[in-house]
Amino acid sequence: MVEHSPEPSLIICHNAQGRAWFRRNKEIPEKWFPKKQLDRESYAYDIQFGSEKECKRGSIPADAWFDRYDADRYEVFEEAIKMPNNETLTLITFRNDGMLEE
Secondary structure: OHHHOOOOEEEEEEEOOEEEEEEEOOOOOOOOOEOOOOOOOOHHHHHHHOOOOOOEEEEEEHHHOEOOOOHHHOEEEEEEEEOOOOOEEEEEEEOOHHHHOO
16 A cells, blocks of 8 residues: 555554564655664654554654654654554655655
């Protein structure tokens, strides 16, 4: 779904050990590679390691997800949900066109 979406987005799956896998669509430049470990600032962290059981969503600084020198300049929209096998699935949508420039 993400690979064919017109929205600049990626989906990331985490378990207790870190990132299990991710997929991005063609709009997301490869320079935006998600961190291996969940950041404590992310909603996904609350779901994977905290007591949160429902879906959480909202805007969040991009540096919670990406370890790049310029990530702190941007925000992304995060939607995270707990999966039955103790994994967390997160949809990240880019809301700033500046992030899409090569």
